[in-house]
Amino acid sequence: MKVKSTIIWGLILVLLTSLLFGCSKNSDSNALSQSKVNLNTTPYTHPEALISAQQLYRIMNQPNLTIIDTRPRDIYEQGHIPGAICFNVKALNDPNRRGKFTSPKLLSLTIREYGVSSTDHIVVYSDNYNHAALWFFLNMYGLNVQILNGGLEQWQAQGYALDTGRVRRGYLGKFNLSNEQQKIYPTIETANVANALQQPDKVTVIDARSAEEYSGKGHIAGAINITWDHLINEDMTFKNASELTKLFHDKGITPDKQVIVYSNNAQRASFIYFVLDRLLGYPNVKVYDGFYLYWAAHKPLVKGNY
The missing domain is CATH 3.40.250.10 (Rhodanese-like domain)
Structure with a gap:
């Protein structure tokens, strides 16, 4: 009887242990799943x-x-x-x-x-x-x-x-x-861009032109190339906030820095501005009012990939 009782209690312990570990795994799995859901449904700022x-x-x-x-x-x-x-x-x-x-x-x-x-x-x-x-x-x-x-x-x-x-x-x-x-002042002049370039630890510059224009025609020294089509899905809608945040963070473009965006004219630069300012809530984003055209005529450029 004692042997039988010992066996029964042993089986009960095994069952309880498996249930506890199973619950723990399910909890971990649910937590991981929930974190993925939260990651993918991060709302736009505006x-x-x-x-x-x-x-x-x-x-x-x-x-x-x-x-x-x-x-x-x-x-x-x-x-x-x-x-x-x-x-x-x-x-x-x-x-x-x-x-x-x-x-x-x-x-x-x-x-x-x-x-x-x-x-x-x-x-x-x-x-x-x-x-x-x-x-x-x-x-x-x-x-x-x-x-x-x-x-x-x-x-x-x-x-x-x-x-x-x-x-x-x-x-x-x-x-x-x-x-x-005028309610807001989201543009920056040539002289201020030139001054900002002296503080690379506080300022990031984005070149919103194509990769061919960026590397071939030349760009502002230190500018990071990001094109508008990387910010949208195949159906032309904007990528979700988590995807956009990762894209910019992977390039070292973070909200703790001032971000200056430029292109040949206002169009592509404004697209990048919209994403950073409205969708991601970056607090200090400026479009260079002068654009690449003015800078190329009056300031030095560098060629290559960076």
Whole structure:
């Protein structure tokens, strides 16, 4: 009987031990799984800066909605979101100062011709990156402007209709921006960029041009090359916050430093700015107002991969 009792108690101990270890493994597994979920669902810092195709579709009848397509007019006329106006982002360049943003007065004169008012809810899109420059400029003045996440491709992926031809509103918008109305100051001048380069432990410079432009034509010394297409998924939507954070951190671009972004003009630099400032919440990001064009004409460049 004693032998039998000993065997029974031994079996009970083995069973309890296996249950305890099993629970521990399951807990560890669940914790690991949960951490992965949290990693992949880290929210954007300012998700309101984006609008999805589904969200846009639901507000298409909103009276003060203005949708702006920044693709070339011939492509726009072949098919665009219904009601979208076509805007040439070259209007953002100062006609008298190569490599500089235009003035708010000049932009106002141009954009109100399209029937756009500064009080509108503005949604911008394209099929690449150039809409980010218009978002960047309007955001400086505190306007209600969003980027369509995924652009025209996402609109079509949802099965929503396109219109052809050109949209003409037939009236002037109420759009009168001035320097005094500027809300944020996300640009940096040439002299300040040059000074910042003397503090590489505090400043990171991003060259947003293509790898060929970066290594072949030359770049600002120490600039890190990151292209806009590395920040999006195959369906043209932005990568999630965790993926974007890892991408920048792996390049040594962290939020404890000032980040200066440049490209040939405002377009690709503004795209990188949008991701760092709006989606990831980097506190000190600037776009070089002068761009590569001005720097190349007046300052030294280096060639190669870094």
